Amino acid sequence: MTVTSTRRTSSGKAAERTASPESLPPFYASKEKQRELRIQSAHLSPALIISQPTSFDEYVRQLMVPASVMDLANKASDIRFSAWEIEAIRMELELKPRKGLLRKILEEKINDDDSHPPYIRVACTGKGKYDSMARKHYGLLPDGDHADAGSPAVLEIWPAQHYSPMHSHGGTTGIIYCLTGQIDVMAYEELRWGATELGLLTLTPGQCAWLAADKFGVHKVYCPMDGGSKPVGPWNLLNETSDYAATFHVYLNEEETVPDTYVPAELGTRDVFEYVHEIEHDRRKFATYSDLSWHVLRRVLAKNSST
Numbered sequence: 459m460t461v462t463s464t465r466r467t468s469s470g471k472a473a474e475r476t477a478s479p480e481s482l483p484p485f486y487a488s489k490e491k492q493r494e495l496r497i498q499s500a501h502l503s504p505a506l507i508i509s510q511p512t513s514f515d516e517y518v519r520q521l522m523v524p525a526s527v528m529d530l531a532n533k534a535s536d537i538r539f540s541a542w543e544i545e546a547i548r549m550e551l552e553l554k555p556r557k558g559l560l561r562k563i564l565e566e567k568i569n570d571d572d573s574h575p576p577y578i579r580v581a582c583t584g585k586g587k588y589d590s591m592a593r594k595h596y597g598l599l600p601d602g603d604h605a606d607a608g609s610p611a612v613l614e615i616w617p618a619q620h621y622s623p624m625h626s627h628g629g630t631t632g633i634i635y636c637l638t639g640q641i642d643v644m645a646y647e648e649l650r651w652g653a654t655e656l657g658l659l660t661l662t663p664g665q666c667a668w669l670a671a672d673k674f675g676v677h678k679v680y681c682p683m684d685g686g687s688k689p690v691g692p693w694n695l696l697n698e699t700s701d702y703a704a705t706f707h708v709y710l711n712e713e714e715t716v717p718d719t720y721v722p723a724e725l726g727t728r729d730v731f732e733y734v735h736e737i738e739h740d741r742r743k744f745a746t747y748s749d750l751s752w753h754v755l756r757r758v759l760a761k762n763s764s765t
């Protein structure tokens with residue numbers, strides 16, 4: 459069975475119910491293969507996950523993680539969402555009793571791209587495509603233009619069971635830091651459908667993975683939490699629950715990193731990322747943008763928590 463054949467058709471739904479894990483998103487791999495890839499990720503050198511080592515082995519595997527990456531990870535290591543922020547975001551993902559702002563944005567996003575279940579990008583210092591929609595929804599007054607869309611720091615909100623396509627990050631050096639919930643990261647050898655997997659790991663709050671142009675630069679991200687009674691995929695693009703994970707991402711262009719980082723194999727910037735289309739399996743370019751800006755979302759969350 460191909461993914462295309464499952465695409466929101468009644469026969470597709472039936473096929474999805476009986477399909478083997480090898481033919482299903484997000485990872486198109488059997489349970490056994492996924493288990494092997496989890497074990498494999500624990501032995502990668504340099505390590506894909508950055509942590510405070512508790513053994514010589516872990517220390518040695520992290521020794522060759524570039525200093526610029528360690529700097530990003532160390533600076534992020536105390537960041538947490540507060541309990542009220544976690545709950546206020548959950549309310550905005552709800553379908554019922556009140557359809558939240560983030561749920562509405564997810565619905566808008568599937569009109570633009572129905573190849574995979576959507577997630578939300580929030581620019582920490584830039585502006586977002588749906589900022590004006592958010593202001594209108596909550597009656598917020600405009601508060602000026604905030605920088606450009608190419609923010610080096612992005613908050614990503616992953617509804618349960620939703621996932622990204624396989625993608626690369628334009629030759630940047632960066633981190634993926636889990637703030638709440640849990641998130642699976644599959645790293646690949648290259649940006650190509652069917653590429654060899656390097657390893658699979660789950661990040662929980664406070665854990666950090668990294669990437670550079672020539673190391674772990676291609677990945678796919680998936681939120682394995684409870685999405686409700688119906689499987690989520692190209693045949694059903696929105697989950698039924700408000701469970702989610704939130705991750706904090708930083709991407710530095712080559713000239714912004716300290717000189718001892720990996721030399722990028724191919725120069726690029728965070729303005730354009732490349733990905734593999736989930737349905738057509740071809741390679742495409744993605745001009746990066748954000749859905750919301752943090753200064754707008756934070757005002758929405760604050761207003762929400764006070765009502």
Ligand SMILES: [Fe+2]
Nearest residue numbers: 625627677679
């Ligand atoms: Fe990514």
